[in-house]
């Protein structure tokens with residue numbers, strides 16, 4: 001585990017899982033392991049966000065969320081990072097551009113849960129993101145139908161890979177995306193906060 005700028009060798013395929021992680025939970029761990037396997041990734045970097053631009057309430061402090069993330073995500077091929085703070089970026093489109101400049105020989109894949117695909121069209125320059133990197137979507141309980149019918153899914157319907165071709169995703173020039181199903185973990189940070197198990 002490292003903080004700051006993680007390392008990746010030339011030619012490696014790195015999945016980026018951005019999130020508030022407020023708090024991190026077993027659902028995040030589950031989709032990270034699933035993404036490593038299903039998309040054939042070399043590494044996954046967790047981008048612990050300074051703050052989701054679409055969320056009104058400020059999250060817990062970044063050091064606390066990073067520390068909790070490091071504790072729960074213990075895997076030799078996963079790095080927990082606060083890279084967006086270092087890059088000075090907040091919007092995902094900017095983050096991806098900055099990472100592609102900083103790591104020109106690394107192939108990035110953006111990762112997200114199905115709930116985020118459903119609202120992806122509200123993100124800054126979302127079509128630019130879809131044209132910049134392949135996108136791997138991981139199933140989330142109760143979200144598949146909404147995600148599959150979402151404006152982003154419809155706009156990029158022609159760029160969708162069958163789930164059976166998920167391992168080809170990182171090697172497919174963007175726009176390219178797929179949604180993988182399988183076992184799911186029904187957990188959310190909201191539910192954990194509501195249960196009083198994480199104070200901001």
Ligand SMILES: Nc1ncnc2c1ncn2[C@@H]1O[C@H](COP(=O)(O)OP(=O)(O)OP(=O)(O)O)[C@@H](O)[C@H]1O
Nearest residue numbers: 019020021027112113116139140185187188189190
């Ligand atoms: N249980 C889960 N299954 C699939 N994807 C998940 C799950 N939990 C989180 N994700 C995905 O992980 C990424 C980061 O999620 P985030 O940190 O916002 O957690 P969250 O549980 O969705 O939080 P909140 O309830 O505060 O919105 C997002 O792409 C989200 O879709």
Ligand SMILES: O=C(O)c1ccc[n+]([C@@H]2O[C@H](COP(=O)([O-])O)[C@@H](O)[C@H]2O)c1
Nearest residue numbers: 018019020049052054091092093123124
């Ligand atoms: O760039 C945007 O406009 C944008 C809007 C909403 C969410 N995101 C990113 O999506 C990721 C998941 O956010 P969250 O808060 O749902 O965990 C995280 O990396 C955010 O920075 C990005």
